[in-house]
Amino acid sequence: MNDTAELQVREEHPCHGGVVRFYEHTSRVLGLRARFGVFLPPAAVAGQKVPVVYALAGLTCTEETFLIKSAALAEAARLGLAIVTPDTSPRGAGVEGEDKDWDMGTGAGFYLDATQAPWSDHYRMGTYITQELPALVEAICPLDGTRRGITGHSMGGHGALVHALRAPAFWKSVSAFAPIVHPAAVPWGEKALTAYLGTEREAWQQYDAVCLLEAGHTHPSTILVDQGDADQFLERELQPWHLEKAAAAAGQKLTLRRHAGYDHSYWFVQSFAAEHLRHHAQVLGQG
Numbered sequence: 479m480n481d482t483a484e485l486q487v488r489e490e491h492p493c494h495g496g497v498v499r500f501y502e503h504t505s506r507v508l509g510l511r512a513r514f515g516v517f518l519p520p521a522a523v524a525g526q527k528v529p530v531v532y533a534l535a536g537l538t539c540t541e542e543t544f545l546i547k548s549a550a551l552a553e554a555a556r557l558g559l560a561i562v563t564p565d566t567s568p569r570g571a572g573v574e575g576e577d578k579d580w581d582m583g584t585g586a587g588f589y590l591d592a593t594q595a596p597w598s599d600h601y602r603m604g605t606y607i608t609q610e611l612p613a614l615v616e617a618i619c620p621l622d623g624t625r626r627g628i629t630g631h632s633m634g635g636h637g638a639l640v641h642a643l644r645a646p647a648f649w650k651s652v653s654a655f656a657p658i659v660h661p662a663a664v665p666w667g668e669k670a671l672t673a674y675l676g677t678e679r680e681a682w683q684q685y686d687a688v689c690l691l692e693a694g695h696t697h698p699s700t701i702l703v704d705q706g707d708a709d710q711f712l713e714r715e716l717q718p719w720h721l722e723k724a725a726a727a728a729g730q731k732l733t734l735r736r737h738a739g740y741d742h743s744y745w746f747v748q749s750f751a752a753e754h755l756r757h758h759a760q761v762l763g764q765g
């Protein structure tokens with residue numbers, strides 16, 4: 479059920495013949511007010527139902543980051559693709575310490591449903607991005623829910639890989655920029671998953687792309703991943719070789735491209751964002 483109660487359009491801007499909108503609503507899943515962004519291409523503004531790519535941002539980001547910094551909207555307009563951008567965590571949950579570190583809590587929800595108090599009351603970004611947000615935004619905007627893809631950067635790439643592998647019929651296309659592929663094995667993930675999910679590491683596997691592949695989860699389309707080799711988080715937090723190995727063992731089609739000299743920033747993301755949208759458009763049968 480989508481709930482348009484208390485839905486507010488905070489901003490609206492014409493953009494590349496389409497429109498960018500930032501919304502705020504009362505999320506039943508998060509139990510808080512939540513914000514998200516939408517880019518509608520010209521065809522959608524004209525009333526045509528269009529395919530949609532959900533773009534998940536990384537640590538410290540908001541619903542604005544990808545839309546503003548990916549420089550992808552001209553290509554989205556050309557392809558006739560809508561883009562939806564959730565926030566990266568609940569805000570104002572009142573959890574002690576949630577604003578202390580940038581890699582856990584506010585801006586660091588890891589797109590999962592926390593099971594451990596005090597996080598479990600509001601840190602439910604997994605259900606939010608897979609159920610509540612699609613039901614709402616695909617009811618209020620001309621979006622074709624049968625042609626839905628997911629992408630993301632860093633922690634957002636983790637979210638895109640995990641949720642596409644968990645629900646390949648829901649997310650028809652998937653890509654990622656410098657994703658955290660094996661959070662169960664790297665410091666960022668160990669810190670957040672311990673807090674959100676507890677110390678029983680079996681509970682972490684449902685939110686770890688490498689573990690999901692090792693457990694036999696695959697996606698019918700090719701997963702596109704881009705990674706800079708000058709990425710400051712590459713060795714410690716990202717470790718794409720684990721994804722390469724697990725995908726090969728699982729028979730998962732993966733295009734993993736490494737780029738000399740590129741770092742972790744949105745200057746890297748925007749360098750390859752148009753190609754990612756073309757990848758989604760091809761899989762979704764658009765453009």
Ligand SMILES: N[C@@H](CCC(=O)N[C@@H](CSC=O)C(=O)NCC(=O)O)C(=O)O
Pocket residue numbers: 535536537538539543547580631632633634742743744
């Ligand atoms: N504040 C941190 C840097 C945090 C950072 O680099 N965040 C990345 C995502 S990291 C994994 O999800 C990001 O997307 N930042 C937003 C941006 O506009 O670049 C520090 O001080 O190192």
